Amino acid sequence: MLDISEALGGIRPTLRVPSLSERVAGHIERLILEGRVRPGSRIVEEVLARELGISRASLREALINLENAGLIVREGRNTRVIRTLTSDDIVELYEMWTILEAEATAMACQTATAIEQSRIAEIMAAMEGAQDRASYHHLNLEFHRSLVAPCRNRRLVEAYDSCLKQVRWAWALAIAQAGDPENSRREHRAIAEAYLARDAERTQHLVREHLNAGGERVAPP
Numbered sequence: 001m002l003d004i005s006e007a008l009g010g011i012r013p014t015l016r017v018p019s020l021s022e023r024v025a026g027h028i029e030r031l032i033l034e035g036r037v038r039p040g041s042r043i044v045e046e047v048l049a050r051e052l053g054i055s056r057a058s059l060r061e062a063l064i065n066l067e068n069a070g071l072i073v074r075e076g077r078n079t080r081v082i083r084t085l086t087s088d089d090i091v092e093l094y095e096m097w098t099i100l101e102a103e104a105t106a107m108a109c110q111t112a113t114a115i116e117q118s119r120i121a122e123i124m125a126a127m128e129g130a131q132d133r134a135s136y137h138h139l140n141l142e143f144h145r146s147l148v149a150p151c152r153n154r155r156l157v158e159a160y161d162s163c164l165k166q167v168r169w170a171w172a173l174a175i176a177q178a179g180d181p182e183n184s185r186r187e188h189r190a191i192a193e194a195y196l197a198r199d200a201e202r203t204q205h206l207v208r209e210h211l212n213a214g215g216e217r218v219a220p221p
Helices: 004-015 020-033 045-052 056-068 087-111 114-129 133-148 154-172 181-196 200-218
Strands: 042-044 072-074 079-082
Touching (some): 020 154, 042 045, 056 072, 133 154
Antiparallel strands (some): 042 079, 072 079
């Protein structure tokens, strides 16, 4: 006869599997971030749970996670809607993005490993050769995320990731205005050079300038 530790040892792999509510939240999140569902669309718990064939409790847990992430908002007791982003929302989002990334990259450039540095150089090279807007924007977001990834402050990185999700969403909805491609590449190149040289002060300054310029393009008249 086994003791409790031995008897339960075999279930460890199953404990790592995302729960039903996490999987549902992940699917809905992707639909939102890719711009495949219309902002303002209503989510009625009873109807959606029935269509998905899951319990309202599981769906409610998924929706609460999305609400906490700022992707949906509550409208009444059992109804939520896909959040609508306004121009003011985007301005505030860029301000948050600028603050978080400037601080995180200043920390990260000093601790990035050779592998992490090579990843940034690799993305920058791909950006230089990107021909279409969609590919460039994908690489752009990946570039910024890779700058922050080596930051050792996990709470800062978590806050940054949440912010960057909404940036990706804004771009999918075409709210953010495209800047000049050559100017964008030049700014990213300068950031990469300072970062790879582990110049924290210059990296922080260049990131602030770059993101502030992006925020000005989307500011309401």
